[in-house]
Amino acid sequence: MKLSLKNQPFLLLLPCIYCTDVIIKSSPSANEGVIQTEVEKTVTLSCVVEGSPEKEELQWYRNDRLVSLKEENSLQQSHLCVEQISTNDNGAVFTCQLKTNSTTKASILLEVYYAPDLNGSEEVRVAEGSDIALSCDVRAYPPVSVVWKKEDALLDLSSNSYHTSNNGITAQLSISNIKHYVHEGLYTCETSSSVYGKNSKTFSIIVEDKVMKFPLGPMIAGLVVVFLTILLALVSRRKKIMKCFKRTVLH
Template sequence: MKVSVSVSLFLMCLVSQVKGIDPSNQNELQWFRNGVQVNLAEENRRSRSSLCVQPVTKEDNGAVFICQLKADASVNSSIEFDVQYPPDLNDTKEVFVEETSDVVLSCDVRANPPVTVAWKKDGEVLDLTSGSYITTNNGINARLSITKTKRDVHQGTYTCEVNSSVYGIMGRTFTVMVQDKVLRFPVGPTIAGVVVVLCTIVFALISRRNKIIKCIKPN
């Protein structure tokens, strides 16, 4: 059953008398979602039973709902959800990266039906054979990796453009700004060097303590 995300659905189940089953409980119904029983009010179990799915979400895609007779599970009816939904896109992000560093641009492309993905730079289809670009797409995330960025090559506006047979074209835009590389002071080695110097001075002072005391002691 095809259904769009965010709508509300009411499932109805009816049963008539079944031969060979005790009339006292032959009309009691049960609902299951992917094999897990759904709790129902007492008055919603006899002869006819309804189930409300509100709202339908992405997680309901592929879910199987079964209504069955409690006294005979072979008497049942089932329905499987085919939930259609678009990817979560149509936004803009600013990305700052230092020159010669790596950066990854990522789009959530999870959708039903699946979408096709194309990467563009400054409005043109990106030439993946140049510029140290690598693309991956596992059906959930589409990524564009840029290694050793250069301002004159990689700075610009990138678009992750997806095309859905149901929802049309949409995408995410990245404004990539390549900044000058910051020379970082090597804090670790510097601290270690200072500690060594201080220890050397302290040991020297201790070894010459008596002479120093004599020098500063008043006559």
Template sequence: MRLLVDVSVLLLCFVSLVRAVTIESCPLANGNIILTKAEETITLTCVTDHGIDPSDQNELQWYRNSAQVDLNESNRLYQSSLCVQPITKEDNGVIFTCQLKGDASVNSSVELDVQFAPDLNDTEELIVEKQSDVVLSCETRANPAVTMVWRKDGEVLDLTTGGYTTTSDGITSKLSMRNVKREVHQGTYMCEITSSVFGIRSNTFKITVEDKTLQFPQGPIIAGVVVVASTIILAIISRFDKILKWCKRN
């Protein structure tokens, strides 16, 4: 019986020595994920359990991914708070970790799930020459992922005709046109994205195709001007005495 009592006392002592930190957040986390949107604000509060001795060794530290966050001295013991504002799309996937300075194994983390849409809502007017190449670009990076279509004059663009090609790297979508023709390529183009969270957004491009202008070969013209000017200067120098005598007589 005495042995059982001693074991119980040892277990109670062990439990009292267990240390932990927890993170409270606004908005509330789902597990360790905080769902938020760009331009919003989140607050994080790291709280220690009552068994932690408030010494310098047990002060709290915050990390944003692997970079330590600079804290005021008054914001390190018992509990420590962070305010992140405004949230940006670059914060998506960032992990905030709170830990004890004296024991990094005592820690807690949360990850930001930042929802954002592509930055679209512009209108651009382009004047291009016949037989030139044109590339239109639209941002498509978003969370959650979006669907995108290219339109011409309000209709979904038929990519099988007109020499159109599209590329996308998950961040930017591009529409390329080679050997532009007025009857084929002139018009109003739109990149239209659809988001389950933010709805429909788009960029508009108004393309006007003009006749190709005749361009003079600037290099040969400049070279010719230099040759003529040099010839005139040399001629003046070679006849300088005659010119001077003529000037004196007159």
């Protein structure tokens, strides 16, 4: 099919002479808009305006919060230095945009790799018949899997006395109605990951005999009442006692 422009309005296609764009460069380098780094490392970000005949003012945002910049660090190019990367920086999005046109922007995402902070051991003393909860900090990126063990063997969770939970931040083992012969021993919270291997924390549970608790406060109050009652009785009978004493002396 042949297209004819005869008797058609004149169409003029113009190339984009001034196409303003914003580009972010980083160290370490980003891969498809994502920077992978580790805790306590440093990330530098550089934002450059391209294709504008005039000097443009730039703005940086961390997630939805505006980053304060010095004036000399905001015209045509701008630099950010994120030092001492922490776990709180994981998932943070840094966006550079034109102040006069927020649609002209570029963004970069931080992925902070860190292992779960699990180590050492803890001794836990608990009275027989009571309940207890053991907790482990399992925060990590990438996330890790968690298992509970007793005496180095996987814990049998079919028992109604054991309940586990894990919200990606804290893994918890709850034990109810603790008994000497069932629950005393060494428990382990163990995480595993293809990146960090295995990490663990141990809890040594010692079950003590149940101590009968006496209501000390009411008991003391009762003794005080009895003492005052006896004292008042003695005072009220003082005259009779004295007369009886005098008669005994006369005889």
